[in-house]
């Protein structure tokens with residue numbers, strides 16, 4: 001009898017192994033095969049142009065009194081003199097005083113246009129951190145094979161690379177088949193009113209773009225476990241954004257006679273409940289694309305896990321959940337960001353409020369998240385409202401077989417040898433989130449390699465990144481023909 005059971009178990013294990021291994025080998029490589037041509041050296045002029053752009057303090061500040069318009073005007077003039085072909089041959093429109101929209105007319109009006117985006121503004125140097133920089137953040141210094149300064153990674157590398165590539169092609173009398181719009185916002189870091197206005201204008205003009213490309217995913221050499229080749233993470237969707245205000249109003253009074261529950265007690269319990277009950281973990285479409293694109297390139301055991309999600313899904317989710325970055329890829333997250341209550345050490349406050357910032361996984365709608373939040377808090381004394389106009393839903397998903405994804409993946413693979421391309425879910429928000437009515441295919445990708453100090457101290461990109469970025473945009477513009 002025992003022998004029969006053992007035999008039965010053995011057969012089951014063998015069948016399971018056969019299924020796992022067959023599935024693993026059925027999932028073959030999804031990579032586009034193109035031969036890369038090595039990027040040419042960065043010309044001294046191209047390097048100087050980038051350094052010069054970094055010297056303008058095009059800082060976006062949430063306090064409008066600190067906005068320095070002369071820096072933006074200076075930067076606009078700088079671009080005009082640095083890129084004479086671009087400014088001479090394209091139509092320029094100035095939107096919302098500082099955002100720039102250029103139109104490069106294509107030869108074939110039957111083809112849908114495309115929109116290339118970048119932003120001029122940078123985040124401020126956080127007060128008190130100036131001395132922590134090992135260079136002047138606005139000097140555009142080059143040292144140790146890196147270009148240093150505020151805005152190098154975000155987003156002047158894209159802005160300048162786009163202009164350099166187009167300027168170079170214009171000098172050879174290149175004209176694109178498709179019309180190309182270039183939208184260079186001036187306030188991406190504080191809400192993107194410039195990008196909103198451009199999107200509205202293009203929509204009014206009836207522009208339906210084949211795709212929109214904006215900053216986003218990067219090339220990483222070492223951040224994907226199990227993969228030794230560099231990987232281009234091409235953002236095919238973007239998480240949504242929502243801030244909620246939780247507020248509790250209870251009778252306050254003297255702290256010598258506290259009631260069993262004060263407004264602070266009720267509010268903090270609500271926050272604890274929210275943090276203890278995370279939203280459901282799920283693979284979004286971009287995540288599935290990531291698994292499909294990179295799974296077959298992984299070592300056997302990981303490859304088998306990714307090829308058999310029906311068995312290994314919870315294990316994969318567990319691995320993602322173990323890091324903050326991984327966790328953000330698989331679920332809607334909630335982060336308490338502001339708490340306000342109380343004025344005096346011996347007075348119990350009447351009103352306590354907290355701001356909770358949510359990043360919505362594609363598929364999780366704002367309204368549904370609010371309902372869920374109320375359910376989790378489960379306390380009528382806590383009122384929940386949307387902070388200002390903070391709700392922007394998660395973007396649509398750009399399919400891997402779309403023209404945009406294919407062109408961008410081809411251009412980056414032909415610019416950098418032995419590189420893998422993969423769809424990617426953008427966790428942060430970009431200006432392109434406003435372009436949903438201009439195109440259903442929005443791609444978020446910055447062709448730079450493992451940038452350092454994004455929004456932080458000693459922000460820098462490698463010279464290799466700039467070289468790759470210049471080459472990528474040139475390939476992409478040609479690829480569009």
Ligand SMILES: [Zn+2]
Nearest residue numbers: 154155188215
């Ligand atoms: Zn940016």
